[in-house]
Amino acid sequence: MKKIFKGMENGPEAIDSNFNELADPKRDQVFHDLTVDGRLSGKSTREVVQMDFGPAIFWRFGPLVLMYVAVEYKNMYTSPWGYMGGFMVPAGYRPIEKTVVNVINDFKTTQATIDLNGALMATDTEYNSKTMLEIQGSWMTNDDYRN
Amino acid sequence: MKWYFKYNPQTFELLSGAVYAEEQPSNSTAVDPAGTPFPVFNVTKQSWESDPVKLAELEERQKKQPQVQDVQNQIADLYARVLNQEMKGM
Numbered sequence: 658m659k660k661i662f663k664g665m666e667n668g669p670e671a672i673d674s675n676f677n678e679l680a681d682p683k684r685d686q687v688f689h690d691l692t693v694d695g696r697l698s699g700k701s702t703r704e705v706v707q708m709d710f711g712p713a714i715f716w717r718f719g720p721l722v723l724m725y726v727a728v729e730y731k732n733m734y735t736s737p738w739g740y741m742g743g744f745m746v747p748a749g750y751r752p753i754e755k756t757v758v759n760v761i762n763d764f765k766t767t768q769a770t771i772d773l774n775g776a777l778m779a780t781d782t783e784y785n786s787k788t789m790l791e792i793q794g795s796w797m798t799n800d801d802y803r804n
Numbered sequence: 805m806k807w808y809f810k811y812n813p814q815t816f817e818l819l820s821g822a823v824y825a826e827e828q829p830s831n832s833t834a835v836d837p838a839g840t841p842f843p844v845f846n847v848t849k850q851s852w853e854s855d856p857v858k859l860a861e862l863e864e865r866q867k868k869q870p871q872v873q874d875v876q877n878q879i880a881d882l883y884a885r886v887l888n889q890e891m892k893g894m
Contacts, residue, residue, distance in 0.1 A: 739866065745838050748824070748836065752820070753820040753821070754820065773818050775838050776838065776839055798820075801823055801825070
């Protein structure tokens with residue numbers, strides 16, 4: 658923003674430049690407090706990310722991420738408290754802190770965690786390939802958007 | 805445009821908030837820490853390495869995990885024991 662003062666040269670151009678800067682939709686803005694009397698919506702995206710074992714679906718609404726994976730377990734491997742091979746949350750969706758997600762396998766529910774680096778750590782000792790493996794979770798991200 | 809992953813300039817531990825930009829932010833790298841447990845950035849090698857203390861703690865936890873036997877194996881084991889007892893009683 659340029660300062661406008663009495664008698665300045667190119668005053669109209671400076672005003673125009675300031676106005677354009679204010680009107681730029683890509684302008685970064687920081688608010689101390691912001692109250693919205695209505696719906697507050699952010700950019701939302703949906704992406705199917707192909708992993709080693711199959712597709713994983715990621716939704717993002719502002720900083721909130723939802724993930725859903727439903728695959729046959731046969732192409733995945735893990736050990737208790739170990740990273741699940743072939744699974745990686747891509748940049749753009751990674752959590753701000755280690756987060757817990759739900760896992761359904763062999764007709765029982767267990768939990769896993771996702772680290773800051775996007776890897777999924779299994780906490781169960783028993784995963785088997787007889788039934789579908791479902792992983793579902795939601796968390797907050799501080800990453801930039803992927804597109 | 806590239807992804808950059810930020811690290812703490814004092815501890816070199818990974819920070820949340822990957823940046824997608826044309827210019828590299830300070831204290832960041834284009835090397836993805838994906839797959840490295842407890843990632844700490846090695847500036848000399850320009851690679852992520854695991855924090856040895858935290859990794860050792862994890863390995864200790866892995867060792868303590870009880871080995872759960874498959875249900876079918878448990879039944880087979882139980883059946884063999886019962887059969888063995890019956891044979892002794894004959």
